[in-house]
Amino acid sequence: MNRDKEMITYQQFFFLIIQTQLGVGVLSLPYVMHNSVHSDGWISVLLAGLLLQGVLFVYFMLFKRFKSRNILDIAGLLFGKKIGKLITLFYILYFISVGSLILVLYARIVDRWILPHTPNWVICALLVVAGIYLSVDGLKILARFYTLVTPLVILVVLLVSYTLKDANIYYIFPIGQAGIKNIVIGSKDAVLSMLGFEIILLTFPMVSGTNRQKFKAVSFANLFITILYTYLVVVSFIYFSPEEIKILPEPLLYILKSYTFKIIERTDLLFLSIWIFLVFTSFGSYLFLAAKTGSKLFYKIKHRRLVYYFAFIIFGISFLPEFDIQFIDYMSSYIPKTSFIFILFPSFMLIVSFLFKKSEQGCEANDSNS
Amino acid sequence: MKKFRLPTSNSVNKEVPCSGYQIIKAAFQHTEDFKELEFKRDNTTLLFCFLETLISEEKLKEYLLIPLLLEDFKGIPDELESLNGKKVDNPDKLISGILNGGNVLFLCERDEAWLFSFPKDLQRSIQEPVNEGVVRGPHDGFVENLDTNISQLRLRIKSPEFKVKYHELGDKTKTKTAVIYMKGIADEKIVKEVERRLSYISTDMILSPGYIEEFIEDDPFSLFPQLINTERPDRAMANLMEGRIIIIGEGSPTALILPVTFFAFYQSSDDYNSRWIPSTFIRMLRYVSFLIAITLPAFYIAIIAYHLEVIPHELILPLKGSVEGIPYPPLLEAFFMEITIELIREAGIRLPKPIGQTIGIVGGLVIGDAVVSAGLISNIMIVIVALTAISAFVVPSNEMSTTVRLIRFPLMIMASILGFVGLTFGLIFVFIKLCKLESFGVPYFSPLAPLQVRDLKDTFLRMPLWKMDERPRNSLTVNIKRQRDSRGWKKNEPR
Amino acid sequence: MIRILKISIPALVTTLLLSACWDQHLLKDVKLFMAASFDLTPDGKILDELTSPIINKDQGGGTVKGHTVTSGIGNTPREARWDIDRKTDKIFEASKLRVLIIGDELARKDLYSVLDLFYRDPKSSLSAKVVIAEGMAKDLLRLKTEEEKISSYLFDLLESQEIASLIPEENIQSICAEMFDPGEDFVLPYLRAAEDGKTASAEGVALFNERKFTGRVLTGDEAVIFLLLDGNAGKSPKFTKKIVESETDNFMPQNFVSFNVKKAKETLEVKVKRQRVIANINLSLKIEITYYPRNQLYKKQEIAKLNKKLSEMLTNDAVAAIKVLQEANSDSFGIGRMLIAHYPDYWKQVDWKKEYVNVAIIPHVELEIIGHGIIE
Known part of the structure; x- marks a missing residue:
């Protein structure tokens, strides 16, 4: 493969990460956080950002030991080819399931908020086709597109900030009422809302720049997302009273519903359109990741083809909720839970590599021996 | 100067043995604007062949017939040789020479063929292009004549780095096409790439630059144009100086500019005139x-x-x-x-x-x-x-x-x-x-995607000229520096 | 493969084109309802009335020629809506609602049971103004106003009174947070139809306890000072106060002063002392005199006197307003919310609805004249 074609800069890496992280979850983040930690949810988000930084550091250590390898190559080196392939398979399944979860949740929200009568498959098909179009041509295109749409995040922040004039700061007091234990436990949910940073695992070697620069980009992305999420959570917490937020699954949309401007009323529809961009970027990333991982396993099939196949599978999965309405709930509770395995697995690999004193050089020697 | 009249009769001695002549004669069979003139001077037969619709009669008279025929013939004088004549052996070249407005002179006894070029000036005057008007700025435009167009550019850029490469495109039409770039500013790799793509063109006719554009653009299925068409020499010149490449074809007042980005289409030379x-x-x-x-x-x-x-x-x-x-x-x-x-x-x-x-x-x-x-x-x-x-x-x-x-x-x-x-x-x-x-x-969408912050100053904004010390990166120029402190003067500098 | 994509996209588009546009909702096919009223009928059902402007098409677009009122009855507001829908010639569309009027009978029972209709619907207009009507709300919709549209008449009336700070600026969404909050209650504008059946007048502030209208209304200066204390005042609250008593002269205007509030800053401090809640509300106002026939404002001590006098009078008004609030058991200052924030332990052990009447709410109004028009 032409490596140069696939390389992105570390600045683009930043945008790639934040756009993958910002997605479906952002609309319901305050709701989720309030469910688990009540008014202290925002502390959990901050804490989650901190925890995540630790995880990112583990990734960084791993990549430092194995230069210019992605996680699947490293797994292959550490555990042997057979197990490495198995791990690859699991990662494919994981990316596909996260992709379909995004698709299903997105369809549900669009269905609920603007297009109640449009069949879900049309709404899904649009996202899938657009996702294919974006991810067939490699990481560079993804990075360019994500950079292009990032200013929309600023628009989101501005729109949401407009509601501050009617906020009541006392709704989040007293700080710490949930107790430290709950806050820590709640940070688990916050980490889930930040999912998307796994993209680092596969794309880290595809970024040009020194390790330091790359790690900086990753850390800044984490900082950005943490601050943004904390802000959004705080704004919704001080706008809605604690009792009210319990019945609003998408507080960030609801918050804008009553705001009108001279040229446009119902800003929530504008917000929803921007949000579709954000969802689309996450979906595109996961589709790309699935295909990228897939090409390690099915190396005879071209990336382009894999994107088509996986998109088709994801599209197929999006039909399942039509048969069983509970299915979405299963998906949205189990997939994020299993994702912990996948985001923490690299730290296990790091430990293994320390224990067995394996690093790139050693492995390559082993590799050539075997 | 004595009055000289072109003989109207077509009195060619058919028996004159002259290599190449027969081939030319055969090629221009049934071509009634093909003319032959034969003169005998001393012991030499001078045979002129040309297309009267292409040749400029005044020039032919003044530069060729008068010097050669009014005095004793001693061979082709040096001045003429250095002016625009050359000795040609290949009959095909002679044919293409005639087709380009040339005049072939056979010196039958010596078995030599000379090609002189006196093309007719067939061009309209230079006018402002109607489809690319500006409020302020130069009001000249490209015309259908390639040489005029290049000279318009050369007048604007008086630099030896201004390079022109000719290509003949179209198997039948033989449209002369110039690839123009600034050496040391434009990336030679792109020039090579352009020439590579041009070399694949094997159509028999190049009607307009639109033809060339379709043959060499990256994505022919895209709605977005990937080369700028312009009839403005100032626009062409500005793009040359930013490291872009220009293609001009004979017979069309349109120049193609490449490589370009989306935003280049939204820039007008008006922007720089106010x-x-x-x-x-x-x-x-x-x-x-x-x-x-x-x-x-x-x-x-x-x-x-x-x-x-x-x-x-x-x-x-x-x-x-x-x-x-x-x-x-x-x-x-x-x-x-x-x-x-x-x-x-x-x-x-x-x-x-x-x-x-x-x-x-x-x-x-x-x-x-x-x-x-x-x-x-x-x-x-x-x-x-x-x-x-x-x-x-x-x-x-x-x-x-x-x-x-x-x-x-x-x-x-x-x-x-x-x-x-x-x-x-x-x-x-x-x-x-x-x-x-x-x-x-x-x-195509640079400097927005991928983001190139330093290029934004001449994309969304039009920063002051003295701020733009660098050429835009999206022309892939090899020489990024454009100027250094053009506004370095101080207000109260001692004189 | 790219070819397949290129064929499939147009194919998809055409299929979409050929099939119906599922959610299409053409503006020309809808009947716009722009003001709504909800009332409780004697047999416990909900009576919903909606007005819709009649649009006459002409050369330059459309002009409004009066309005129609449609009414429907049902067990729930939604059912009443469906009843109206059955009587509507075009597609029912209430997402451009501007004014929502609730009859006080219904508001006394439970306001949320009406508003649920709006909160639940993604298309509903949450920016519509909510008001409580004296008597039946439908009477307000059936006013014979000179205006073509009753909706904009009511809307403009409310808006102008919001600026004058007689009534609070609230919409369906803005009361929601307080409705759900145990530590704060909301207030709504109170409207009354005039006897002649042609105009409506804004009366003041209707006080709520949780989701129920208490039946108490703050009117006149009490309403204005309440909104100022609550930090919810409009752009230019106005007062006219009698400053000289017992003048024998029966030409009254001499005895009064009128002023606008230019700037208001209020602070609410809540303290718990010996299991007793004390709330201090400090309000500092910067005012501009707009009417003062005794024109002696060039004197320093006159201004000082006036400052003191007016401060006292407004404090008295505030005390009166707070008394009504406590009688109505309406905690619209959000004292409970402050307790949750600062005294969570106290809050947990107290039955706030019972305790609220015992809270000592002490208003303190500080007034300062900063302007007097263009004469002194």
């Missing part, structure tokens, strides 16, 4: 016009057909009143008006100018008014379509204007199917396409 603050404002206006032109009708359709909650209170009743009783869905309404406008536009171009204007007025006023009072179209829709049409024509480039007008149709369809969601996805597709496109290795 001061930077108004220029920035106008440039911003153009980008706004792009957004209006592609999204406004779609946005309106989405609102009218799906999201009427979005309409402000003050507007809802006037809008409602205006669409009340319109028989067609908004999409059809919009299509009807858009197509009407396109028809008016096209008719206006084809007709002679005075009538064209009348058509515009008739179309704009009468149809617009009548259609509303007949209750076919709502008057708000007329406003929307008119605004869109105006926005589309703001683009300085005709090609981009066409593109913009076309893109809005799919967006309108998307919006009429799924409202804002459809419009959003339509925009997603457009922007992905813009991210994917590349023009000779330059990302």
